Amino acid sequence: MNIIRFEFRRNLRSFLIWTAAILAFCVWMLSVYESSFSGLGAGINEFVQYFPESMKKAFGIDRLDITTITGYFGMEVHLFIILFGSMYSTLLSSSLLSKEESEKTVEFLLSRPITRTSVVTQKLAVYVIYVTLFSIITWSVSYAAMLRSESSFDRASFWALGGMTYLSILAIASLGFLGSVFVTRHRTAYSAALGLVLGLYALQIVSDISQKASFLRYVTPFKWASAADILPRGGVDPVYAALAAGVILASVAGAYRVYSKKDIAV
Amino acid sequence: MSQRPAVNTEKLTKYYGKSRGIIDVDLSIMDGEIFGFIGPNGAGKTTTIRLLLNFIFPTGGSATIFGMDAIRDSKGIKRVTGYLPGDAAYYGELRGRDLLEYASRFYEKDCLERGRELADIFDLDLEKRIETLSLGNKKKIGVVQALMHGPRLLILDEPTSGLDPLIQKRFYEVILEENRKGTTVFWSSHVLSEVQKMCNRVAILKEGRVLRVEEVETLRSKQLMKVQVSFADPRVDLPEEVQGVVNPERENDTLRFLFSGNVDSLVKALAKTNIKGLQMEEPSLEEVFMHYYESDEPGRKEDSR
Numbered sequence: 001m002n003i004i005r006f007e008f009r010r011n012l013r014s015f016l017i018w019t020a021a022i023l024a025f026c027v028w029m030l031s032v033y034e035s036s037f038s039g040l041g042a043g044i045n046e047f048v049q050y051f052p053e054s055m056k057k058a059f060g061i062d063r064l065d066i067t068t069i070t071g072y073f074g075m076e077v078h079l080f081i082i083l084f085g086s087m088y089s090t091l092l093s094s095s096l097l098s099k100e101e102s103e104k105t106v107e108f109l110l111s112r113p114i115t116r117t118s119v120v121t122q123k124l125a126v127y128v129i130y131v132t133l134f135s136i137i138t139w140s141v142s143y144a145a146m147l148r149s150e151s152s153f154d155r156a157s158f159w160a161l162g163g164m165t166y167l168s169i170l171a172i173a174s175l176g177f178l179g180s181v182f183v184t185r186h187r188t189a190y191s192a193a194l195g196l197v198l199g200l201y202a203l204q205i206v207s208d209i210s211q212k213a214s215f216l217r218y219v220t221p222f223k224w225a226s227a228a229d230i231l232p233r234g235g236v237d238p239v240y241a242a243l244a245a246g247v248i249l250a251s252v253a254g255a256y257r258v259y260s261k262k263d264i265a266v
Numbered sequence: 267m268s269q270r271p272a273v274n275t276e277k278l279t280k281y282y283g284k285s286r287g288i289i290d291v292d293l294s295i296m297d298g299e300i301f302g303f304i305g306p307n308g309a310g311k312t313t314t315i316r317l318l319l320n321f322i323f324p325t326g327g328s329a330t331i332f333g334m335d336a337i338r339d340s341k342g343i344k345r346v347t348g349y350l351p352g353d354a355a356y357y358g359e360l361r362g363r364d365l366l367e368y369a370s371r372f373y374e375k376d377c378l379e380r381g382r383e384l385a386d387i388f389d390l391d392l393e394k395r396i397e398t399l400s401l402g403n404k405k406k407i408g409v410v411q412a413l414m415h416g417p418r419l420l421i422l423d424e425p426t427s428g429l430d431p432l433i434q435k436r437f438y439e440v441i442l443e444e445n446r447k448g449t450t451v452f453w454s455s456h457v458l459s460e461v462q463k464m465c466n467r468v469a470i471l472k473e474g475r476v477l478r479v480e481e482v483e484t485l486r487s488k489q490l491m492k493v494q495v496s497f498a499d500p501r502v503d504l505p506e507e508v509q510g511v512v513n514p515e516r517e518n519d520t521l522r523f524l525f526s527g528n529v530d531s532l533v534k535a536l537a538k539t540n541i542k543g544l545q546m547e548e549p550s551l552e553e554v555f556m557h558y559y560e561s562d563e564p565g566r567k568e569d570s571r
Contacts, residue, residue, distance in 0.1 A: 107351045113341050
C-alpha cells in the first residue's frame with residue numbers, strides 16, 4: 001500500500017491537468033454541437049456526402065449521423081477522449097517502473113523489505129486507479145452534457161461505448177506498462193509510449209479504410225472501442241471485449257514475469 | 267564476535283552477457299565483523315553487492331545473509347539490512363523528511379525518530395527538497411536511510427566519497443557505535459586508509475576474483491617491509507643473494523623497495539656492503555595493495571636478484 005499511496009500523490013498533479021484539459025475540450029465540443037450542428041439537420045448530411053469515401057470511413061461518417069447528439073459525440077468527442085486518454089494513460093503506465101530505473105531511485109526502493117512482485121502489483125494499481133478515475137469522470141461529465149442538450153439519446157449504447165473505451169484505454173496502457181519493463185531510459189520510454197498510441201490509432205484508420213487490412217481490427221484497441229461500430233450496433237462485440245481483456249491480462253502477466261527475473265542495475 | 271557467518275557466498279559468479287562481473291567469489295563474513303572489500307574500479311565490488319541484494323541474478327553460485335537465501339528470501343534479508351549505494355539518487359522533488367517518512371513506512375517499527383536523530387548528527391536539513399541538496403548532503407540522506415531502521419547488516423559502497431572530513435569522522439564514529447551494538451558491516455572501498463582503520467578483515471578483489479582474504483593486521487605487518495637503503499658508493503647494488511625484492515626504485519645512491527623475504531638475511535647481506543643509511547618500516551595498506559596488483563602483471567613479477 002505504501003508505494004500506491006506514494007505514487008498516487010506523486011502523479012496526482014499530472015492526472016488533474018490532463019483530465020481537466022480533456023474535459024474542458026469535451027464540454028466545449030458538445031456546446032459547439034448545441035449552438036451549430038443541432039439546427040442544421042439534413043443540410044450537414046448532404047455536405048458530408050461530398051467527402052471522399054476513404055475519409056468518411058476513416059472518421060466513421062459512413063456509419064454515424066453527425067446531426068444527432070449521439071453521432072456527433074461518437075465522431076468528435078469520443079475520438080478525443082480515447083485518443084488523448086490513452087496517451088495520458090500510457091505515458092503514466094510506462095513511467096511508473098521505468099522512472100525508478102532512469103532516475104536511479106530503484107536501488108532505494110529495492111533495498112526496502114518488499115518483493116518485486118509487490119512492486120509490480122502496486123505500480124500496476126496506480127495506473128489502473130487513474131485510468132478508472134479518468135474514465136468515470138470523463139464519461140459522467142459527457143453524460144451530463146449530453147443530457148442537457150438532448151434527453152432522448154440511446155443510453156445503453158452510450159454506456160456500452162464508455163465501458164469498451166475504458167477497457168481499450170486500459171489495454172493500451174497495459175501494453176505500455178509491459179514495454180516499460182524492457183525500455184527503461186526515460187526519453188526512449190516516453191517516445192515509445194507516444195509512438196505506441198499513435199501507431200495503434202493509425203492502424204485503426206487503415207483497418208477502416210482498406211478491405212485488405214481489415215484483419216487489423218483484431219490488432220488495435222482503438223477499433224475495439226470504435227464509436228462508429230458500437231453506437232449503430234447498440235452494443236459491444238464480445239470478441240473485442242475478450243481481446244481487450246486478454247491483452248490486459250497478458251501484458252500484466254508478462255510484466256510480472258520479466259520484472260521479477262530481470263537484472264536491475266543503474 | 268560469534269562464529270556464525272552474517273554473509274556467506276559460495277562460488278558466486280556473474281557475467282553480463284560475455285563480459286565478466288565476478289568469478290567464483292567465496293566470502294564468509296562473521297557476525298559482528300567489519301569486513302573490508304577493496305579493489306580498483308571494475309574489480310566487481312558493486313556487482314557483488316548487487317548480487318547480495320538481489321538487484322541482479324547470479325550466473326552461478328549462491329549467497330546467504332544470516333542464513334537467508336539471497337534470491338528466495340530477499341525480502342527477509344532487507345528487513346535486517348541497510349544499504350548505502352555508491353551513487354545515490356532519491357526522489358528529487360521530495361523533502362528529506364518526506365523521503366524518510368516513505369522509507370520508514372516499509373518497516374514494521376517506527377524508525378523516524380532514529381532518522382531525525384541521525385540527520386542531526388550529520389547536520390542534515392530535512393526541510394529542503396532533495397534536488398536542491400549538494401552531493402555531500404545527498405550522500406548524508408543515503409547514510410540516514412541506510413541506518414534508520416537499525417539494521418543488523420550494513421552494506422556500504424564507497425561510503426565516504428563526497429563527505430567532508432568532519433562528517434567522515436562522525437560517520438566512522440556512528441559506524442563503530444553501530445558495530446559495538448552488534449551490527450555487521452560490509453565495507454566496500456578503494457580508500458585504503460579507511461579500510462585499514464575501520465576493518466577487521468579485508469578481501470582484495472582483482473578482475474572479478476577474490477585475490478585473498480586477510481586480517482588487516484596480517485596484511486600490513488607480516489607480509490611486507492618497506493626498505494630504503496643508501497649506499498656509500500652509488501655504483502654498488504644489493505648483493506646477489508638477497509631474495510624477495512619487489513618494485514625496486516633506484517635514485518643515485520638510494521634504493522627503495524618492498525621486501526617480502528627474510529629480514530635477517532637482508533640485513534646480513536647488507537652488512538657486507540658499505541651503507542650510509544637504512545630505513546625499514548611497515549608499508550601502508552595502499553603499498554601492499556599495489557604490490558598485489560603489480561606482482562601479477564607479466565614483466566613486473568617479483569624481482570629476485
